Amino acid sequence: MNFTLKFHTSAPTNLEYYEIRARIQFELKDKKYVAAHVTDRSVSFKDTRWFMRRNFEFMLDGGEFVISDEPNNRKLLTLNYYWRYYPPLLIYSFLVIVSILNKMYDGIWFFGGFCAIVMPIDIMRARGKANELLRNILKADS
Numbered sequence: 172m173n174f175t176l177k178f179h180t181s182a183p184t185n186l187e188y189y190e191i192r193a194r195i196q197f198e199l200k201d202k203k204y205v206a207a208h209v210t211d212r213s214v215s216f217k218d219t220r221w222f223m224r225r226n227f228e229f230m231l232d233g234g235e236f237v238i239s240d241e242p243n244n245r246k247l248l249t250l251n252y253y254w255r256y257y258p259p260l261l262i263y264s265f266l267v268i269v270s271i272l273n274k275m276y277d278g279i280w281f282f283g284g285f286c287a288i289v290m291p292i293d294i295m296r297a298r299g300k301a302n303e304l305l306r307n308i309l310k311a312d313s
Contacts, residue, residue: 174257181249
């Protein structure tokens with residue numbers, strides 16, 4: 172079982188392949204991501220979970236940049252990223268087990284409601300971070 176939700180965002184650009192790839196690698200290194208696999212038209216990355224984050228900085232779990240051709244000699248930069256939902260699922264499962272063992276069945280509803288509120292917010296934060304990453308890579312493109 173994969174335990175991930177997959178999303179994507181994209182933007183057109185006039186940059187060349189080598190410029191896009193260089194900007195992607197620079198931005199990933201700047202944001203402390205690890206480039207897992209680099210080809211001439213794609214760069215995959217993942218988060219380094221073991222780094223200490225300043226101010227509990229939010230990061231994407233991982234993804235892949237794909238460069239494709241568009242008409243009029245333009246390129247389309249697509250960011251396919253994913254969000255892992257097993258950490259909140261594990262925490263919720265642990266809290267449910269503790270609630271059942273202590274015969275505090277209201278805890279199941281409380282923590283379930285909490286997860287129902289927090290998980291969509293986390294997904295929206297991931298979408299915002301993906302758009303920001305894409306925007307930073309293409310910001311000098313005019």
